[in-house]
Amino acid sequence: MQNFIFQNKTKIIFGKSVVRNLGDEVGKVTRTALLVYGGKSCKLNGSYDQAKMSLSEHGIDIVELSGVKPNPRISSVRRGAQLCKEHNVGAVIALGGGSVIDCAKIIAISAKTELDPWIFLEGKDSAHAGLPLFTILTLAATGSEMNSGAVITNEETNEKFDYGSKYMQPRVSFLDPSYTFSVNKWQTAAGTADIMSHIMEQYFGDVQGSYIQDRLAEGLLKTCIKFGPQAINNPLDYEARANLMWTSSLALNGLLSSGHSFPWIVHPIEHPISGFYDITHGAGLACLTPNYYRYVLDEKNVRRFATFAQNVFGIKDNEDEMVVAKEGIDALENFFISLGLPKRLRDLGVKDDKFKEMAEQVYTRTQFHGGFAELSINDIVNIYKSSY
Amino acid sequence: MQNFIFQNKTKIIFGKSVVRNLGDEVGKVTRTALLVYGGKSCKLNGSYDQAKMSLSEHGIDIVELSGVKPNPRISSVRRGAQLCKEHNVGAVIALGGGSVIDCAKIIAISAKTELDPWIFLEGKDSAHAGLPLFTILTLAATGSEMNSGAVITNEETNEKFDYGSKYMQPRVSFLDPSYTFSVNKWQTAAGTADIMSHIMEQYFGDVQGSYIQDRLAEGLLKTCIKFGPQAINNPLDYEARANLMWTSSLALNGLLSSGHSFPWIVHPIEHPISGFYDITHGAGLACLTPNYYRYVLDEKNVRRFATFAQNVFGIKDNEDEMVVAKEGIDALENFFISLGLPKRLRDLGVKDDKFKEMAEQVYTRTQFHGGFAELSINDIVNIYKSSY
Numbered sequence: 001m002q003n004f005i006f007q008n009k010t011k012i013i014f015g016k017s018v019v020r021n022l023g024d025e026v027g028k029v030t031r032t033a034l035l036v037y038g039g040k041s042c043k044l045n046g047s048y049d050q051a052k053m054s055l056s057e058h059g060i061d062i063v064e065l066s067g068v069k070p071n072p073r074i075s076s077v078r079r080g081a082q083l084c085k086e087h088n089v090g091a092v093i094a095l096g097g098g099s100v101i102d103c104a105k106i107i108a109i110s111a112k113t114e115l116d117p118w119i120f121l122e123g124k125d126s127a128h129a130g131l132p133l134f135t136i137l138t139l140a141a142t143g144s145e146m147n148s149g150a151v152i153t154n155e156e157t158n159e160k161f162d163y164g165s166k167y168m169q170p171r172v173s174f175l176d177p178s179y180t181f182s183v184n185k186w187q188t189a190a191g192t193a194d195i196m197s198h199i200m201e202q203y204f205g206d207v208q209g210s211y212i213q214d215r216l217a218e219g220l221l222k223t224c225i226k227f228g229p230q231a232i233n234n235p236l237d238y239e240a241r242a243n244l245m246w247t248s249s250l251a252l253n254g255l256l257s258s259g260h261s262f263p264w265i266v267h268p269i270e271h272p273i274s275g276f277y278d279i280t281h282g283a284g285l286a287c288l289t290p291n292y293y294r295y296v297l298d299e300k301n302v303r304r305f306a307t308f309a310q311n312v313f314g315i316k317d318n319e320d321e322m323v324v325a326k327e328g329i330d331a332l333e334n335f336f337i338s339l340g341l342p343k344r345l346r347d348l349g350v351k352d353d354k355f356k357e358m359a360e361q362v363y364t365r366t367q368f369h370g371g372f373a374e375l376s377i378n379d380i381v382n383i384y385k386s387s388y
Numbered sequence: 389m390q391n392f393i394f395q396n397k398t399k400i401i402f403g404k405s406v407v408r409n410l411g412d413e414v415g416k417v418t419r420t421a422l423l424v425y426g427g428k429s430c431k432l433n434g435s436y437d438q439a440k441m442s443l444s445e446h447g448i449d450i451v452e453l454s455g456v457k458p459n460p461r462i463s464s465v466r467r468g469a470q471l472c473k474e475h476n477v478g479a480v481i482a483l484g485g486g487s488v489i490d491c492a493k494i495i496a497i498s499a500k501t502e503l504d505p506w507i508f509l510e511g512k513d514s515a516h517a518g519l520p521l522f523t524i525l526t527l528a529a530t531g532s533e534m535n536s537g538a539v540i541t542n543e544e545t546n547e548k549f550d551y552g553s554k555y556m557q558p559r560v561s562f563l564d565p566s567y568t569f570s571v572n573k574w575q576t577a578a579g580t581a582d583i584m585s586h587i588m589e590q591y592f593g594d595v596q597g598s599y600i601q602d603r604l605a606e607g608l609l610k611t612c613i614k615f616g617p618q619a620i621n622n623p624l625d626y627e628a629r630a631n632l633m634w635t636s637s638l639a640l641n642g643l644l645s646s647g648h649s650f651p652w653i654v655h656p657i658e659h660p661i662s663g664f665y666d667i668t669h670g671a672g673l674a675c676l677t678p679n680y681y682r683y684v685l686d687e688k689n690v691r692r693f694a695t696f697a698q699n700v701f702g703i704k705d706n707e708d709e710m711v712v713a714k715e716g717i718d719a720l721e722n723f724f725i726s727l728g729l730p731k732r733l734r735d736l737g738v739k740d741d742k743f744k745e746m747a748e749q750v751y752t753r754t755q756f757h758g759g760f761a762e763l764s765i766n767d768i769v770n771i772y773k774s775s776y
Contacts, residue, residue, distance in 0.1 A: 015391025
């Protein structure tokens with residue numbers, strides 16, 4: 001086990017109708033808040049009305065920023081930061097999924113500076129303050145509700161970068177699983193794949209001295225495997241929605257990452273794809289992940305993949321570990337397909353003419369470490385091709 | 389899944405030599421601190437010197453309260469609270485295991501009031517403030533380093549009660565596994581049993597809607613089963629000590645408890661035993677737990693015990709679930725015995741003449757819910773007898 005610091009101050013208020021406490025929590029810090037959300041879905045699932053009612057009951061004025069899209073744009077962040085300054089708001093409330101929350105996070109720190117928000121994503125400056133952030137989660141996927149990171153797309157440069165700061169850690173996150181009843185099958189499947197990818201990025205890392213982290217990761221993966229299909233088949237299954245939602249938070253809140261090191265491979269490889277083609281992030285991950293694993297599987301790491309196969313998918317022991325390992329990767333791919341996700345990037349509308357450009361972006365612009373194998377630009381192109 | 393609020397603000401600084409940061413952290417809040425510890429062990433394992441050196445480097449004065457014993461006494465708490473008031477200290481630092489930390493927790497809240505500390509344990513009043521609390525853990529067992537609860541013994545009345553308050557949550561806990569290298573085999577075994585008992589108390593609860601919690605609990609139990617024996621056989625095994633230490637914190641920090649309900653059975657049944665006989669708490673739990681499970685095992689809960697047997701001890705499937713369930717309980721008992729813990733309470737010096745009195749104390753003075761079966765005083769006596 002490596003040395004680590006673990007602290008996660010976010011207060012999680014989880015369960016049915018918990019948004020009724022929103023006004024009480026926000027009212028502890030301000031009387032004027034920016035409410036950030038996407039489109040219609042929060043008005044259909046009731047969260048928008050319930051949030052506004054609770055804020056109104058506590059006399060909190062709202063400034064609204066709507067229209068935040070998946071793969072949130074830096075232009076939305078700029079607009080939000082501007083609104084905060086114009087209206088002198090004292091808190092930011094994100095109502096939506098990871099995209100809305102990520103957008104709100106960068107707004108929260110940008111409201112406290114005259115710098116352009118993209119500066120943070122480019123890594124050219126660090127945040128020194130932030131407005132208090134509250135989130136109301138309506139999609140189980142990114143885990144952003146319980147961590148300090150955000151991913152933003154620059155639509156002018158097709159870049160998708162991430163940034164993290166303690167000033168972006170949500171103060172309180174409201175998790176009502178019933179808000180996800182109306183999430184459609186596709187988004188539920190992609191969200192499940194996204195959660196699993198977060199867990200696996202941490203699981204397939206430095207496998208020395210991560211016993212406790214590995215067992216916790218396997219438990220969370222099994223939760224996804226049990227409840228992902230249940231939520232897709234029966235959207236109103238509260239238990240399934242609740243387990244997925246809490247798993248999304250635990251997958252990326254420091255619990256699995258503390259005490260060992262791991263690369264973060266498939267996400268960086270996927271980012272340029274959703275940057276260029278605006279596809280659903282989780283679906284891109286589902287196409288890439290099994291093929292990345294096949295590409296790097298070798299005698300040195302076979303034990304890890306075999307452990308995954310046995311402990312997560314219950315694949316039977318075999319004298320040849322390599323067979324078990326490959327069966328595990330196949331099981332993962334088949335699980336994604338069973339959720340209704342595509343096997344191939346082409347099915348998402350991705351073309352095969354930008355793989356070189358995207359691979360170069362992965363390699364040169366992100367802090368990319370090779371993981372099990374040192375991946376060259378050519379290796380990344382090969383992984384794109386095998387997933388195409 | 390039930391509604392819940394989860395928040396745990398304790399900053400965990402984990403790993404080798406981390407106590408060098410103690411002065412920096414304490415210095416953020418005060419220049420004078422009370423240092424609470426037990427006996428010689430913290431002077432032998434180096435933690436005492438390292439803590440004092442770091443505090444001294446940051447110009448922090450120390451008032452010392454030594455001699456805190458296992459099953460910490462209310463008299464030590466009173467002494468500590470008095471020292472805080474006399475010296476106007478601004479923080480309490482616990483250096484030791486759960487007993488020292490529990491004692492320091494009640495000191496931290498008692499320093500802020502003129503009430504007698506036992507008032508809190510009796511449930512006659514609540515804390516409204518507390519001195520900032522820092523802990524340096526030297527024994528992996530109680531999890532007190534990352535939660536807001538404490539258990540204190542009143543040596544005049546043989547009562548052992550618990551109390552919890554947000555003002556008792558440690559601000560920063562320093563977890564250096566190498567401080568536990570010198571923990572002897574007996575204490576390592578008892579600590580492992582204590583950690584496992586905390587996990588099992590939460591696992592054998594309301595088994596509706598606790599899928600994610602169950603899988604995490606099984607992961608933590610497997611960590612104890614792997615590393616408990618390793619730490620006993622090779623006391624200097626850092627990896628084993630580190631996994632046990634982090635498991636002790638995660639077992640009782642809200643992770644396993646959030647979202648479902650469970651009784652807390654074996655601990656209340658054990659408390660009067662260590663209250664009367666001053667035995668090692670974890671050893672008492674190891675004697676009682678398998679026999680309590682055997683006593684309540686029936687057709688209604690057999691599935692839960694069979695799941696435990698299979699997922700934690702890897703016991704093979706069998707057409708008769710009851711067989712699997714019983715094999716799991718036997719495996720647990722045998723595991724405790726393999727750690728060097730006694731099978732019977734009599735081996736701990738407990739006599740069989742106070743079972744009725746102790747059972748009445750359990751039943752009438754604690755908030756005792758029956759769990760799988762509604763336990764009468766007579767049932768509790770029977771569990772004592774079967775463990776004797």
